[in-house]
Amino acid sequence: MKFEAYPFEKLNKLLCDVIPTSKYELSSLTIGEPQFETPQFIQDELKNSSELLKKYPASAGLPKLKEAMINFVSKRFNISLENEQIIPTFGTREVLFNFPQFALFDKQNPVMAFTNPFYQIYEGAAVASKAEVIHIDLTKHNDFKANLSDENLKKCDLVILNYPNNPTSSNISIEELETWVKKAIEFDFILINDECYSEIYFDESDKPVSLLEASIKAGNENFKNVLVMNSISKRSSAPGLRSGFIAGDSTILKEYMKYRTYIGCASPVPLQNAAAIAWNDEKHVQNFREIYKKNFQLAKEILDINPPKATFYIWLEVEDELEFTKKLYEKKHIKVLPGSFLGREGIGKGYVRIALVENVNKTREVLNRLKDFINE
16 A cells, blocks of 8 residues: 655655745745634633543534534535434544545445545545546646546546635536536446535625535435535634534445444544534634635735635646745745645646635735745
8 A cells, every 4th residue: 555645745855955034934825724713612612521531422423513513504505414414524534535445345446536636635545445546637728627528437436526626726516516416326426525615715695515405406305426525624713623524325324334433533522512513603604704805805916816716725826836836935935835746647737725824914924925926
């Protein structure tokens, strides 16, 4: 089993011999981790529940946590899920890694497709599952929209989409997702949308849609072959809570729940209590969205970059992403992530990913530094 070096390991190697200027403090815009305090009411609940550390957590999650997640889906997407159609998970990283191994275990020659560039866990899951990989290339020529030929779809056992997309910050319409649902039914593959950026949007009248919505629109109301994953890491600035869910096809989830009872990924009870109140609250999420919106307004003013509809990433096109990254670190003490570290077969080359996850004042300062570098 051979895993590719993680992007941040590659970045450290790229920059290890570069001596940055001492004129500025380091600004790291590499990782998609919100740099805001987790809301106090969430921290308080975690502290107040600490005595429950003596309890073993149930693999299925606390009933009130599952109820909070069901309420979130209902309020946000106007979809009423049954208990058997959703499973709380320990964030989405673990489920993105282990679900493909569960789903592909009995396949003779498993085939897994996913968007490229991509969140590296997709590839790791394919390696662990011994699956052949088909990349769904996202480029400016296809407007970073996922598309795959019927010839390739016929081969697939599992397809993972990621919209709103990391790293390209592109989005997809409900009609486009509906087409994917119909293909999943026609060619009988499992279709997943990783929706962990669904709540980082800037226009209340143009929110990202869920694959579950598209499934209903396609007439697939029981979500056959359709699953989504989501988490509060980005939504609530609480990646340390490790709270996510997988939802959709209850037939698949029934068997997957059996699998989960053996792999020990249950979240500690205090974390589940804190996560439940986070999922039930929208006000703090709106506050974070306002900060991200202001950050992208600054990006428009300073760099003349059109804000994306969702996510907190800038997918900046450059001539040479590796040289750009090294020189930017050397001259301005800013770290960004080369796009080629996030893709395969040349996809991502000529881009860097910039995460606007700081407060407005820090974002203004670092974007001005970035502008000066580009203009030099």
